[in-house]
Amino acid sequence: MKHLQVAVGIIRNASHQIFLAQRAASSHMANKWEFPGGKIEQDETAEQALKRELMEETGIEVTAAQPIGQADHSYEDLRVTLHFFLVEGWHGEPWGKEGQPQRWVEQTALVAEEFPPANHALIARLVAGEI
Numbered sequence: 761m762k763h764l765q766v767a768v769g770i771i772r773n774a775s776h777q778i779f780l781a782q783r784a785a786s787s788h789m790a791n792k793w794e795f796p797g798g799k800i801e802q803d804e805t806a807e808q809a810l811k812r813e814l815m816e817e818t819g820i821e822v823t824a825a826q827p828i829g830q831a832d833h834s835y836e837d838l839r840v841t842l843h844f845f846l847v848e849g850w851h852g853e854p855w856g857k858e859g860q861p862q863r864w865v866e867q868t869a870l871v872a873e874e875f876p877p878a879n880h881a882l883i884a885r886l887v888a889g890e891i
């Protein structure tokens with residue numbers, strides 16, 4: 761089974777709101793809400809991939825990112841390891857640069873079922889205020 765390493769950014773502002781983007785109707789986990797991010801290329805560290813993907817998908821330049829854990833999940837035909845980073849410093853204002861719908865949501869108001877299953881444990885930690 762294909763196994764992807766994925767860098768994922770939890771972009772959090774001073775009001776403890778988190779930036780979410782909606783996955784495309786044609787993609788894996790179609791229409792689910794997600795944290796911006798994407799595949800780590802062979803010659804990259806997770807943090808380098810995070811910075812590249814957040815620039816590509818949201819237009820921000822990340823200046824402060826802290827690793828907050830990983831999640832391993834096997835979907836029907838795909839295994840993913842998500843490398844989560846809490847992003848609290850950046851230049852610019854995040855937006856749906858690739859045309860994807862976006863919104864800011866209070867950390868405590870996140871709803872696990874709106875995300876891919878690989879995210880559920882992390883959402884629980886965020887809602888509980890453990891991060």
Ligand SMILES: Nc1nc2c([nH]c(=O)n2[C@@H]2O[C@H](COP(=O)(O)OP(=O)(O)OP(=O)(O)O)[C@@H](O)[C@H]2O)c(=O)[nH]1
Nearest residue numbers: 764766768788789794795796797798799840876878879
């Ligand atoms: N970005 C992102 N991907 C996630 C999350 N949760 C999760 O299971 N994934 C899975 O991670 C895999 C890779 O992420 P991605 O589709 O964003 O990768 P990418 O930006 O490089 O995609 P691309 O092929 O369009 O360039 C997808 O199968 C996706 O379903 C999440 O919160 N954020």
Ligand SMILES: [Mg+2]
Nearest residue numbers: 796797798799
């Ligand atoms: Mg992506």
